[in-house]
Amino acid sequence: MSVVFADGFVTAGVRAGISSVEGKKDVALVVNQGPLDVAAGVFTSNRFAAAPVQYSRERIKSGHAKAVVINSGGANACTGDAGYQQVLDTAEHAADTLSQGITADDVLVASTGLIGELLPLDAVFRGVDLAAKELANDSSAGCCAAEAIMTTDTKPKTVEITGNGFKMGGMVKGSGMIAPQLATMICVITTDAVVTPQLAQNALRKATEKSFDRIDVDGCMSTNDTVLLLASGASGVEPDNAEFEKLVAEACTRLARQIIGDGEGSSHDIKIEVNGAETEDAALACARAVASSNLLKCAIYGNDPNWGRVVSSLGTVPSAVAAFDPRDVTVDINGIRVCDEGKPGQPRELVTMDEREVDIIIDLHTGMNETATVWTDDLTLDYVHINADYES
């Protein structure tokens, strides 16, 4: 059901001919039919933010939007004024096509694909036209939209959650270039709850900080990351703030987890949990350092519980960032304490790595109990294949 699980939304995903992959759907449209048109967004902090990010980041400041046009097959990043004009033209065209009182200012735009090329604008327009005719709120439409935003993803990623009298659904794409502070990911979450723009924005910001900001496929931050939350108010239910924030967080976490599960070429999902830190920031810095180790990621691909590559990464975190004594640190891999007080613990031969998920639990033993978890993927031959062959 994806983005149409919640009431008040229609969607479509169509083939417009932007993507060079034969038959690949490449334009998705999501329309909020109200009564509310609340919208919130979180975007990449990359300084080469793509034209659609520059545009949508500005538009979302109003707290309102009625439609989102998303294309795969081209990022429209590093395309200068001409690229920005393409976004304006797309929003204008979508508003004209959808009519129903929708103006260009009500339309958000997101793109994903290769950096540095203008979009084939006629194909984008064609996609919008086709999608506008197919708008629906059934599961087929929801699935087509989730497919249309995919690039190197191998499967659509969606979520549906039921709250206390209201619903929330969503879709995400993202597989490579996934790193702290978002990722090459485009995510649309919809809800029929009655919420204010402020609550929507706060809930989304908090949720992304603990979900999309804590996954790292390959340490590469994208120019196009976009996470949108649209609220229609169609349920008529005004949820408790805490409950709403919790549901947004759950939607983001479940979608983020699916990105890791579909990481480019990956064979293992790696959970890196750091406990016993003085602060959450310290725990997070340690988890990120370990998650970014190519050597560790290769070892996990080889089913090798190489804890030396865990601690050598941990040891690169400056003391000022995370206080700990290396002689206190323990590392458990899949339940086996392979490193105890900075020294060899139980034999690594005891560790089994047959499952896709690998749990690495690090305890800094500082005497405090702050914690953070980051998810990453292993680094495989297929990752290199995919990224060496990806069309220039």
Added chain:
Amino acid sequence: MSVVFADGFVTAGVRAGISSVEGKKDVALVVNQGPLDVAAGVFTSNRFAAAPVQYSRERIKSGHAKAVVINSGGANACTGDAGYQQVLDTAEHAADTLSQGITADDVLVASTGLIGELLPLDAVFRGVDLAAKELANDSSAGCCAAEAIMTTDTKPKTVEITGNGFKMGGMVKGSGMIAPQLATMICVITTDAVVTPQLAQNALRKATEKSFDRIDVDGCMSTNDTVLLLASGASGVEPDNAEFEKLVAEACTRLARQIIGDGEGSSHDIKIEVNGAETEDAALACARAVASSNLLKCAIYGNDPNWGRVVSSLGTVPSAVAAFDPRDVTVDINGIRVCDEGKPGQPRELVTMDEREVDIIIDLHTGMNETATVWTDDLTLDYVHINADYES
């Protein structure tokens, strides 16, 4: 000639049986016969510094040393008090074996190999005994020593430079886990110049900052990085400070360049030069960000001049670290301006990447002209093979 190119040194490299690779030489000994015994060292900043690093870092503070024992086949890192005792025992054993007025305090120790296992100390002792008998100052001895310190290196790496009346030689090992702030590398540079410990230390620190600190094979900092400079004074020539510093810098740069040329599984050496920055630190931060992009490194492996992956990495550098306007940035790959003022420039099809070396030149166009260069390797199928299969 390696470490015996300069007068006053003897060396040997032997098979002791520490390395699990059949027939692989695994113990090297370098002895400074004087008349001076000046020594300087630069070590990893990893907080899980290996036992030999902890020991040698302490010893080098005296500014003097007469011998270095190096083993491959085991890092003696994360081995606790027992590992530290192994270093003390090794130094003691080497002093006893070499005699000639050499005490344990005169002996430095360096190790490389797998983290988290104690060394087979009897094999280390046997290696020291064998090497002590084979000490010589001919090119065969120099080559054997350079071979004995290798791990995943595919070839020995040495340098010989002649100064104004004095000589300098050196050897280095390092292939993976090579990252900013040194690398899994062990380097010994020798000279017969007459220098003070202060000059030696200053020259070595400055040289490593511009050489070994500016290469990055895989973003992984080692627990065992050790760079040593030994001066025998045998030439009787006291060089000009500036000339001496220049030669040490040249030796380090040439050895660092060889590490990149032998990066694990690599098929391209990638030079990332950032110009037009406000400060050298800003240029360096930009170069490091680009050098650490797995996506770019995969693209280069695929002979794809994917400048989108250059700018998306550049865009992750915070404004506070490096001021620049994305709309001013140019990127040249092998002489073709593929990105001009943040937009597509000349067609990327014009770029040829047949040569091993790939030059990426980024100009931030801030109006200032500070610059920095970082070297890295591409990310290949062989890199993943090597690091997934490396014995746990």
